[in-house]
Amino acid sequence: MTRPLLLFGLVPALLGGCQATHLLYVSDTVLGIDVAASAEGTGHLIFGYDRETFALVPRKEKEEDDNESDAMSLSAVSCVYADGLQEVRFNHFVATGPSAMFVTEDETGYATIRAAIFGKEAPLEKQGQEQGDRPCD
Amino acid sequence: MIALTLYLCTGCAVNDRGLVTTRLYENDTAYVLRLEAWGGHLITNTVDAGLTIGRSRRLYVYPKPAGAQLAVPPAFPSETDTRLREVPGIKAGAALGASSDPVALVTEDAGLALHLNRLRTGVLLGARSASALLLPRDFNGVLLFKYDSENSNETNVYYLKGGYP
Numbered sequence: 001m002t003r004p005l006l007l008f009g010l011v012p013a014l015l016g017g018c019q020a021t022h023l024l025y026v027s028d029t030v031l032g033i034d035v036a037a038s039a040e041g042t043g044h045l046i047f048g049y050d051r052e053t054f055a056l057v058p059r060k061e062k063e064e065d066d067n068e069s070d071a072m073s074l075s076a077v078s079c080v081y082a083d084g085l086q087e088v089r090f091n092h093f094v095a096t097g098p099s100a101m102f103v104t105e106d107e108t109g110y111a112t113i114r115a116a117i118f119g120k121e122a123p124l125e126k127q128g129q130e131q132g133d134r135p136c137d
Numbered sequence: 138m139i140a141l142t143l144y145l146c147t148g149c150a151v152n153d154r155g156l157v158t159t160r161l162y163e164n165d166t167a168y169v170l171r172l173e174a175w176g177g178h179l180i181t182n183t184v185d186a187g188l189t190i191g192r193s194r195r196l197y198v199y200p201k202p203a204g205a206q207l208a209v210p211p212a213f214p215s216e217t218d219t220r221l222r223e224v225p226g227i228k229a230g231a232a233l234g235a236s237s238d239p240v241a242l243v244t245e246d247a248g249l250a251l252h253l254n255r256l257r258t259g260v261l262l263g264a265r266s267a268s269a270l271l272l273p274r275d276f277n278g279v280l281l282f283k284y285d286s287e288n289s290n291e292t293n294v295y296y297l298k299g300g301y302p
Contacts, residue, residue, distance in 0.1 A: 090283075
């Protein structure tokens, strides 16, 4: 079983050039039999129900004289809700590069975005968590 | 085997062509393409490439070319900026022919599915629902995507490349 899983992990690694080239937000729910390698390079064998949610933030492209590069600049507000396979809400606001800085400096605008993503204007720790509310709606 | 062959021959689709229900939406910054197919559905874009035998539903978000974007982009998108309207009577492939890969997608598979794409390599027998955002690491800009499977007609999208003024 190990070899097929390694193979499944190798293919996307080769397709992606062995280094993440994209910023990813993924929510993936499976019911049944699933043999796969996902974008972050891990293989899995599922028999039954499974759900995974992850983000992958790549490094910036290296400068010529850099040995290591930082993760790309990113500002994001996300709300993901899944109830089985039928009910999924996937809300994201993502700003990258210099735009990420502009976004975070505008507190009013950022609050507007938080409200849009989480569904209402509320203190950050309460958003989408009050009883009777539909999360991320 | 004969029944399966007949089934596949009568219900095949490749991307948005063949026996597939296609609906295209747009706003000033993006297109949203929805596909639904029963039978065999072959997808060829690099983000979601694969074959589904059974039921396949897709929602792709494509950025509009830079020339079609807002003349003066708002600092933060309002509800109006993100709302989509259906594009009637247009062939989806023609509208999206020159576009790059989708920057966001929602996929639902039921049946047997083979995937070989940027997000996943594998085989599924059963049902799967997946949502994803994909932005190249040199992307400078903003993407907003709001999707609710119970109210997918109210999907909101905003895509701005090039940053804020």
